[in-house]
Amino acid sequence: xxxxxxxxxxxxxxxxxxxxxxxxxxxxxxxxxxxxxEHLDLDVRKGEILGVVGGSGxxxxxxxxxxxxxxxxxxxxxxxxxxxxxxxxxDDDIDIRCRWGILFQGGALFSTLTVAENVEVPLREFYPxxxxxxxxxxxxxxxxxxxLPAEATSKYPSELSGGMKKRAGLARALALDPELLFLDExxxxxxxxxxxxxxxxxxxxxxxxxLTVFLITHDLDTLYEICDRVAVIADKRVIAxxxxxxxxxxxxxxxxxxxxxxxxxxxxxxxxxxxAAGRPATNKEKAxxxxxxEQA
Numbered sequence: 001x002x003x004x005x006x007x008x009x010x011x012x013x014x015x016x017x018x019x020x021x022x023x024x025x026x027x028x029x030x031x032x033x034x035x036x037x038e039h040l041d042l043d044v045r046k047g048e049i050l051g052v053v054g055g056s057g058x059x060x061x062x063x064x065x066x067x068x069x070x071x072x073x074x075x076x077x078x079x080x081x082x083x084x085x086x087x088x089x090x091d092d093d094i095d096i097r098c099r100w101g102i103l104f105q106g107g108a109l110f111s112t113l114t115v116a117e118n119v120e121v122p123l124r125e126f127y128p129x130x131x132x133x134x135x136x137x138x139x140x141x142x143x144x145x146x147x148l149p150a151e152a153t154s155k156y157p158s159e160l161s162g163g164m165k166k167r168a169g170l171a172r173a174l175a176l177d178p179e180l181l182f183l184d185e186x187x188x189x190x191x192x193x194x195x196x197x198x199x200x201x202x203x204x205x206x207x208x209x210x211l212t213v214f215l216i217t218h219d220l221d222t223l224y225e226i227c228d229r230v231a232v233i234a235d236k237r238v239i240a241x242x243x244x245x246x247x248x249x250x251x252x253x254x255x256x257x258x259x260x261x262x263x264x265x266x267x268x269x270x271x272x273x274x275x276a277a278g279r280p281a282t283n284k285e286k287a288x289x290x291x292x293x294e295q296a
Contacts, residue, residue, distance in 0.1 A: 021046050021180060021212050022067060027076035029062050036062050040076070040237040049206055049213040050241075051223045054233030055254065060216045061105075063233065064182055067214070068102060081179065098126045100180035101173030105188060107165035109157040115143060115168045116153035122175045138175070146171035147201055163194045167201075174205070181206075183215045187222055199225045220259075232258075 022044035029037040036059035044050050054060050065071035067078055069085050078085040083096050109118050119139040123130060130138075143153050146167040157165055166186060173181060186202065187195035203226040206213050217223065223230055223244060231241045234254045240247055247255055 019046055020044060021081050022214065023077075023079040024063075024067070025077050027063070027066065027078065028074045029059060029066060029071060030074055035236060037066075037073070038236045040233075042231060042238050042241070044212060044214060045229075046212055047206075047210060048228040049203070049215055049226050051227035051230040052214065052216045052233065053218065053223070053230060053258065058233040058236075060233055061184055064184060064214065064216060068100065068182060069097075098122070098176045099178055100182060101176065101178035102182045103166065103169045103173045103184065103186055105185045106162075107157070107169030109165060109168055109172075111157050114154050114156055115148070115160070115171070116140065118157075118168060119143060119172045119175050122172065126176060139171075142171040142174050143168070145174060145205070147197075162189050163198070166190070166198065170201075174209075177209075179210075179212060181211045181213045183213065183217075185216055185218065187217065187219050192221075195219065195221065196225070202226060 020043045022042070024040060024042040027037050027040040027042075028035070036057075040063070042063075052060050052063070062071055066073050067080060067085065073086060076086065081096050081099055109115075110121070113121070116136065116139040119142050120135050123135050123138060140150065140153055144150060148164060148167050148171065152160070152164065152168070157168070160168060170186075181202075183202070187198050190198060199222050202213065202215070205211060206226075215222070215227065227244075229242055230244060230247060231238050232247065232252075232255055233239070234252065239252055240250055240255060244259065248259055250256075
């Protein structure tokens with residue numbers, strides 16, 4: 001995209017884009033003869049946190065990469081915010097990348113840049129006209145929004161814990177005030193307290209900023225804690241989408257094994273205990289925002 005080109009503007013309320021910011025139809029992804037997805041359909045509703053689950057090798061990350069244009073599918077169509085991602089076109093054509101943010105596994109920070117400089121990368125790309133002082137202030141605000149202390153802005157990724165790297169990556173994902181937020185295993189590698197705090201941060205940001213969240217996870221606690229619906233990938237397609245209660249009523253072998261296994265039963269029991277006690281449904285003890293525990 002050329003530096004002086006503005007981002008696409010949101011669609012009018014009530015449009016198809018406004019109701020379903022992500023629509024996937026007939027998707028096929030393959031690597032050589034290894035078919036990952038075939039006849040895959042998915043609608044993501046505006047304003048929801050959609051959890052995406054599936055066994056190893058089912059292509060959860062491949063699906064996300066297809067949606068954001070990093071993986072070119074062999075067949076099918078993908079519409080994001082009303083724009084067809086699967087259209088072949090020059091990079092200088094209408095660009096919607098500034099309307100989404102992405103947190104990859106591990107944060108994917110640039111090791112030679114400070115946290116603040118990492119957050120400034122998308123600002124420099126899409127809004128080069130912004131002055132240094134304003135850009136620094138925006139980066140500082142996004143770092144604080146992610147739950148990191150102000151002094152983290154000057155630190156390098158090598159000086160951060162795993163949890164802090166994820167929060168720094170989240171700050172960068174939020175740099176352009178996106179409408180869509182893509183999260184790939186955001187709580188992987190975190191201890192239970194840190195994972196619970198990160199879950200609550202995502203829910204708080206989603207509600208405050210009006211985000212639509214596409215969240216890949218293996219964490220059953222995260223599914224119960226913050227996901228409005230869950231999409232299950234198996235047999236090379238999305239076999240079911242719904243609330244956990246709706247999924248529990250299905251008879252697909254993988255869904256039954258996943259949600260009714262020992263970890264699934266433990267997550268459900270903890271969720272029910274918290275609801276019975278009149279507290280928010282959660283399966284982990286929370287640490288207050290800004291504590292060392294949540295950043296670990």
